[in-house]
Amino acid sequence: MTPPPTAAPAPPAPVAVDPGAVRDPGAGRRTHPATGGALVLVGMLLVALNLRAAVTSLGALLDEVRDGLGLSGTTAGLVTTLPTIAFAALGALTPWLVRRVAPARVLVVAMLALAVGQVLRVATDSTWVFLLTSALALAGIAVANILLPMLVKQNFPHRTGLVTGAYTMALTVGTTVAAASAVPIAHAFGSWRAGLGVWAAMAAVAVLPWVPLALRTRAAARRATPTAAVAAPARVRPARTRLGWAMAVYFGAQSLSGYAIMGWLAQLFRDAGYQPESAGLLLAGVTALGVPIALLMPTLAGRLTTLRPLVLGLTAASALAYVGLALAPHGAALLWVILLAIGQGAFPMILTTIGLRARTAEGTVALSAFAQSTGYVIAALGPLLVGILYEVTGGWTAPIGFLLVALAVQTTAGMAIARPRYVEDE
Template sequence: MTDAPTRPVWQGRTLAFLGIVLVAFSLRSAVASLSPILAEIEADFTVPAWILGLIGAAPPICFAVFGIVTPALERRFGLERLAAAAMIVAAAAMVGRALASDALLLLLGTAVLFAAIGVGNVVLPPLIKKYFPDRSGSMTALYSALLAVAAFVPPLVAVPVADAAGWRFSLGLWAVFALAAIVPWVAMVVRAPRQARRPAGESRAPEAGDEVDEPAPQVLGRLARVPLAWALAVTFAISSASVYVCFAWLPVVLVDVADVDQAAAGALLSLFGAMGLPWSVLVPMAVTRWNRIGVVYAVALVAGVSGVAGLVLAPTAATVLWVVLLGVPQGLFPGVLVLIQRRSRTHEGAVALSSFTQSVGYAIAALFPLAFAVLHESTGGWTAPLTLLGALFLFTIPAGYVVTRTGTVEDEWQRRTGRTW
């Protein structure tokens, strides 16, 4: 297969570029904007720990569920319509949870929001594949970088905005980006019929309605029998679980054990989110150029366990360092994105491996924010929940062993079953 010829990023696809950028920013900004202002919210109504646990679990649960549901919706409505619909629902849910009058409505708004973002999370990679086949690497790097930026900007500004204009405005202002993301995709859907009427043979950029290949259902089923697929899913779960636990609970933990105020806790959560930015560049290089996959796993393990140990044993001694170390395992996320391509030989295998890894990984990750809440409620402290997080990082050892010693999922399937992929 020959690579698609490279052309200017704006040529015939300006709307697609803008839509992808705005959707990518919206995917993470809503996750990180709530926990820094919980104190302001609880001044209006009580938010029990179990509700906080469910709110923290909402993103990975929705991402796991809609990782399975979205392909069927995509085949029925198309990528562009689905992206526009997801952002419409996300914007409405952001405004809705900002107007919540009690904890249950806050939870409901959050669940609807992340259902919509779960759809956006799934459609974005095929949108990149469809409109930027010649720049898939750079667009994926941009996508990862935008997720990191959207993770550290909201916590940085959430508390100051809440102090100045109230927590409802602080929570709802991120709907602006989702509303902006609607415009390019609606414009592309509207103009698609006109593009379809172009004379036959006239060259054009990809448009709404063009198909993107989906893996056959039986291919997804095969991966459950391949240890490599489970190793990548566990790796994805470790990264996702640590991120969503920290987005949900880190500011509360820091206020309780590190003697920092709400504004400082929000700034530290922003620092945690910012740690994803350098790793989105360094980890793909470590994997693709230097083949240092084991090093990536080892660094994530040592840093993650050290950060947890610091918060348990000496939380006030070097709080900034502990938060930085906790942010290092985020590097597993871009690592998995790259490894999905390097541990598959066929396009069908890559798409199936991506779907399996994300669905299973998010399903596992969803357990941890809620388990964090249960352990805190039952013990009255943070040592047991933080120890659980530290134990999670230990699973990088078996996962890293399998990933570094295995070829592709197709080869592994053939070796185990004696049948071709």
């Protein structure tokens, strides 16, 4: 509430800011783009490499983990659903956390939680300890998911598409490498624990760039004087805006299809007559082809006046792939894999759009948290409902029909977010 004019002290004089400088995350001091900005970028790329490795490595070794820990089918189902639950619940808390702690310090703790959680979960024979330590690791990922779009907006406001593309590509590379190498690493060391635990080292490396940045923000906070303090920005509540809900629905629908594809595409190709190894390679092809798409898509999104061509183009690619998988899954498998990879470009596009649809870093982190946390609740339904429909009908027509319905919802939401607008204005 604004105090009466007679009681209000004179506001501090505004401080001029060099537009060529880059702000430290969470700090008031400035750094030169070639130093502080480069360190932030390196830190973001290392964090992005870790954002799915703990998930996809577990998916690749789920059978071995089930045998090693004696997991029931229900518990194994909980393990596969845990990432979306953690991303939804813990991601929603991130804006509250960032208002109290500098983002650099938050990321230090997040990456430490990821590293420690991955180490502890391979050192136990207890099912419940495995679940709890997995949740600890996922908590670090959930927080980092929300922070990266905000850091792009805060530190690289004029390079949103390029930087988002770079970190999305790093995320895709980490996802692909972890999924492809977890089993060979486990076989090389004779234990699934090695195939999961090795990724803790990568998370520990991701801590390193953020330590000096966190120390720098702490030093800046100590030097700050009361007269230099800046009023806290107004709270942004995307849940009260149409744009916020459209972003959440688009993010959720595209993530739903993405998780369903990761969970069930290999089984579809097996049912179509492919050997398990070939089916796995076809699934890996979707992720591998996503690497250049992840770099290109944010750049395109950042340059277009309206996103409608991208939204409709991605929808067309996914729709053709789904129809093709239903009618001729074996005859043109490579074509469907390419089209699926193009359609999954909706993920880097929506990450870029989060930054494009907010004016400020505070608006970006609020929109990122709401879109991702709500979206992951929607996404959790994907693999579950596809599995139920597959089991009940004994085929892939109904599951693919469900994915086409989800695609229609995604497209409707995509048209709502296509034109330039800002969440702060609503």
